[in-house]
Amino acid sequence: MSNAIETRHLRKLYRRRREPDLLALEDLDLHVREGDIFGFIGPNGAGKSTTIKILIGLVRPTAGEALLFGEPCGTPASRRHLGYLPETAVYHEFMAVGELLDVHARLAGVAPAQRKTRCQEALEIVHLEDRAQTLLRELSKGMRQRFGIAQALIARPPLLVLDEPTSGLDPLAQLDVKNIILRLKGQGITIFFSSHQLTDVELICDQIGILHRGRMLRCGNLRELLEDSAEVEVRFRGGPAQLPGREVLEQGADRVVRLPREESDALVDHLREAGAHLVGLQVARRSLEQAFFEITRTSGEVEER
């Protein structure tokens, strides 16, 4: 399968007036396959929005190249197959929802005969169909965010780039967005989005990239990101309530200890000698959240050293 998004050695140095220049991205290689959902995560200031803006053509890369469906980013042609939700956009506040959506449909090149139905369709997807006459300034923050999603969908683009699509949404609307994304994937649409909602990313993404201080620390599917955990979990009943140098968690009637894989034999021997009843032993599966903390933390230490 070909790539919807591709970047090679992407680098961005922001020139600043009062402070030294800031390296926001360094040697970023991205490959997003057509039809995939790609989740882009990383701490605040990692460079997610910078990457996305380079893809859209709002920010010029300092070096390297970025392609959308093989077209160099930054050209009108590269944006022909694109829907974009900006991070913190304010829309023309004196326009009505339906009017502004129509403007977007025209700019996106939607055929005149289809414009009305497309607008209607996009509004229905985000549940704003009864707000078509409302001025944008009179929408709530979450509604504005939903308008943003609607304008991104207006031309039924094969690629959606969403910068924190669930920010500012209530839990129900967040679920909505998640379902919208999954439904669009069902239609073969490629979705690239950044998010701080790690549980959502974990649930819906085919590929996940972890960005930190402008570098891609890890990139792969969920299994690849989580499996390199070198820890096991030993679950037992009875026996010692405390172990020297280890934390014993009480989970109901069970006691649980986490420890490096190579030390598990010794611990099991010790527990058996102490009269404990072994209930289970398994590779400790991390959540994406844990993996995220560990990966970004270790990288931080590496850089500080």
Place this chain on the structure above:
Amino acid sequence: MSPVLVLARLYITESMRRQLHLITLFLAVLMLVLPTLFNAFGMTGFDRVTKDVGLTLLSLYAVGMALFLGSTALPGDLEHRTLHPLLARPISRMQYLLGKFLGYLVVMGLSMAVLGLALLTALAVLGTRADPAVLIPVALSVLEAGVLGAFCLFASTFCSPALAGVLGCFLYIVGGIPQTFITFFLSSGSTQVQGAVVRAIRLFMPHFDVLHLKDPIVHGEAVPEAYLLAAVAYGLVWMLLFLLLADWSFERRDL
């Protein structure tokens, strides 16, 4: 519809709804019509004064709006990030600028048409024969607003709106010094260096005085058609040049 027209229409709709424009326009019309009320004494030559004051007012209005709208249009979009979703469409930044600028020109043109009509009405009330020649300086004011607005747009791509406005002001004042003044200054006791400096500065500026035809019109002098055509072409060339510069500078910016 081409993207430029779509964006121009967006600009026009928005600026109408913001009402700032409508309110300033209303005030300007009021100021044009007010002098007619003072003619209760039947002063002779009052229509000429009205013409003079009215045309000056129109020109000031055009310049003020050009400075304000030209230097705030783009920074406003940047600050509120209203341009991000639009620029994510398959359009170029040039088309974006042109759309905005076209919308601005239309709004200015319509406002000046309203003011021109108000002036003609005021003159009619004063009992003078309606002389369509007063519309010539009005039209040239629109062109002047185009040149100045394009410059402010260009300046606002690399500096703050306030600074862009100040630069626009400077350009308008220095560029608008009548050529006769300059010639007089250069011929009367200025050093060679002074002369060179003045010439160099003026070389890189549009000479707005070329577009100032108020005085001959007020005094009923005829303006040759050839001069008018040349003046319009002159204004258009500068306007285009500033738009190209604006695009050149805007293209390189991170948004």
